[in-house]
Amino acid sequence: MxxxxxxxxxxxxxxxxxxxxxxxxxxxxxxxxxxxxxxxxxxxxxxxxxxxxxxxxxxxxxxxxxxxxVGLGHAYPSVVDAAMRRLQLGCNFTRPADIEVECAQTFLETVTSAEMVKFCKDGSDATSGAVRLARAATGRDMIARCGDHPFFSTDDWFIGDTEMNAGIPEAVQRLTIDFQYNSIESVRALFDRFPGRIACLILEASRGDDPENNFLHEARDLCHRNGALFILDEMITGFRWHRGGAQQFYRIEPDLSCFGKALGNGFSVSALAGKREYMKLGGLEQTDSPRVFLLSTTHGAETHCLAAAIATMRIYQNEPxxxxxxxxxxxxxxxxxxxxxxxxxxxxxxxxxxxxxxxxxxxxxxxxxxxxxxxxxxxxxxxxxxxxxxxxxxxxxxxxxxxxxxxxxxxxxxxxxxxxxxxxxxxxxxxxxxxxxxxxxxxxxxxxxxxxxxxx
CATH class of the missing domain: 3.90.1150.10 (Aspartate Aminotransferase, domain 1)
Known part of the structure; x- marks a missing residue:
C-alpha cells in the first residue's frame, strides 16, 4: 500500500x-x-x-x-461461489424458484421473532412495504418516525419529512410526524395529539446508544394500547448487533421489521418480516379484509441474490x-x-x-x-x-x-x-x-x- x-x-x-x-x-x-x-x-x-x-x-x-x-468482506469467496452457481441456472423465471422457499426458511431460522418474510431489493422497498401494511391493518394514515434516525426510505412518506422534500405533496408531508429516541414522553404526546390517527411507529432499535428505561418495550406497549403497529428498521442493526437482529439482542418482538444491507453481503436483497396476522394481509388466504398490494418486484427474488443471502446467513449462524x-x-x-x-x-x-x-x-x-x-x-x-x-x-x-x-x-x-x-x-x-x-x-x-x- x-x-x-x-x-x-x-x-x-x-x-x-x-x-x-x-x-x-x-x-x-x-x-x-x-x-x-x-x-x-x-x-x-x-x-x-x-x-x-x-x-x-x-x-x-x-x-x-x-x-x-458488506459485513463479511468484499467478494467473500463462499458467498460469491453460491451466487455464481445459482446464476448459471438462470436468475429470474415466470414462476417462483425453489430457492425462494429455502431462503425464507433460512431467514426465519435466523430471525426467530418473525413468522413470515417477503424479499425485495433494497431498504426503501421493505420499510415502505411495512408502512403500507400498517396503514392497511389499522385503517389509519399517519406515520410516526424517529426524528433522531437519519434515513428510512426514498419514498414520499419519509422524504417529505426532511429538508429535501421538493416534489412531495404537502398533504403527504403532513402525514408523517416525529418522536425522539429514548423519550417515551414524545411518543405518548403524539398519541395524545393525534388519537386514532397513527398507523405505526417506525424506528431503528439503536443508532449506537442502548435504549434507556425500557424504551423499546414501552414504545411498543404504547403502540398496542393505541391500536398502532410497532416497526423496527434493522437495515443497520441486523447482522451487526446480533445475527438475529437488534430485536433479539434487546429481546423485543416487533410487529414488523425490515432487514437489508448485510443480509446478502452486498448483493441486492432486503426483507420485510413480521407477525403472521399482519403479513398475511399481503397474501391469498384471507377473505375477511381487503387485499394489500404488499411487495411485487420483478427482481425481488433473483435467485443468485437469494443464494448469496443463504450463504451469508449460514456464515453468521456458524462462525463468530x-x-x-x-x-x-x-x-x-x-x-x-x-x-x-x-x-x-x-x-x-x-x-x-x-x-x-x-x-x-x-x-x-x-x-x-x-x-x-x-x-x-x-x-x-x-x-x-x-x-x-x-x-x-x-x-x-x-x-x-x-x-x-x-x-x-x-x-x-x-x-x-x-x-x-x-x-x-x-x-x-x-x-x-x-x-x-x-x-x-x-x-x-x-x-x-x-x-x-x-x-x-
Missing part, C-alpha cells in the same frame, strides 16, 4: 463524464462527490476483503463497506462474525482514543457508536460539529491509504488492518492539530463536504474543481 496517495487522474476524468450523465454523479447520495474531499477517489475498481482499489490503482483499507452492506466485529471495532476505538490523546485532541475527534458499527465526530475550535474538519480528516486519512467515511468493520478486517488504520489516523491527527491552531482553510484542499439532507445546494460543485491540477 502506498504511503501517500495523491493521483486521482482517472477518477477526475470519470467525474466530469458522470456528472453529465447521472444527476449528482452517482446513484446513491451517500456516495456523491459532495460527501468527500476534492482529494479523494471518485470511483472504485475492485474490492477484496477489507481492501479496495480505485480506478487509478490506489489501494485503501476500507471502512464504509458499501454503506454497511459478530464477535469479530465487536472485537475489531473496540480495538479501533481504543487506538483512536490513544492517538487523539497523544495529540491533545481527545475532545475534538472521537469514535462513537457501538463497537460493531462505529462512526466518528470531528469538532472545531468551539467544540461544534464541523464539516470542514470532517473533510480534512477524510482528506488526510485517504492520503495515508484509509477510506473511512465511517469506521464500519467487516469479518475480514485483520489486526494488521486495524494497526495500519490507527497509524494513518495518528498522522492525520497531526494535521488536524495544526488546522485547529492555524485555520482549517490552510490545510483543506477545496470545499468542505456537505450534509445529504439540505434544501438547497449552498454552492454548485464545478467539475473543473475536480481536475487533476487540484491534486497539487
Amino acid at each position: 502506498a504511503a501517500s496517495i495523491g493521483n486521482f487522474e482517472r477518477s477526475n476524468q470519470l467525474r466530469e463524464l458522470a456528472h453529465r450523465l447521472i444527476p449528482g454523479g452517482a446513484h446513491t447520495y451517500a456516495k456523491g462527490d459532495d460527501q468527500y474531499p476534492v482529494l479523494s477517489p471518485g470511483f472504485i475498481a475492485k474490492g477484496l476483503g477489507s481492501h479496495v482499489w480505485d480506478v487509478d490503482g490506489n489501494e485503501y483499507i476500507e471502512y464504509g463497506m458499501g454503506n454497511r452492506a 462474525v459478530i464477535e469479530h466485529l465487536y472485537n475489531q471495532g473496540q480495538a479501533l476505538r481504543d487506538g483512536i482514543a490513544q492517538a487523539a490523546a497523544r495529540h491533545g485532541l481527545g475532545a475534538f475527534v472521537q469514535a462513537t457508536g457501538r463497537a460493531c458499527c462505529l462512526t466518528y465526530t470531528t469538532l472545531d475550535q468551539d467544540g461544534g460539529r464541523s464539516q470542514a474538519f470532517r473533510t480534512l480528516f477524510l482528506q488526510e486519512t485517504i492520503k495515508r491509504g484509509v477510506l473511512m467515511p465511517s469506521l464500519v468493520v467487516s469479518y475480514t478486517h485483520s489486526n494488521e488492518d486495524v494497526a495500519r488504520t490507527i497509524d494513518a489516523i495518528d498522522g492525520a491527527l497531526g494535521v488536524y492539530r495544526q488546522a485547529l491552531e492555524n485555520g482549517v482553510d490552510n490545510y483543506l484542499v477545496g470545499r468542505p463536504s456537505e450534509v445529504v439532507f439540505r434544501r438547497f445546494n449552498t454552492r454548485a460543485v464545478p467539475v473543473r474543481e475536480l481536475e487533476p491540477a487540484a491534486n497539487g
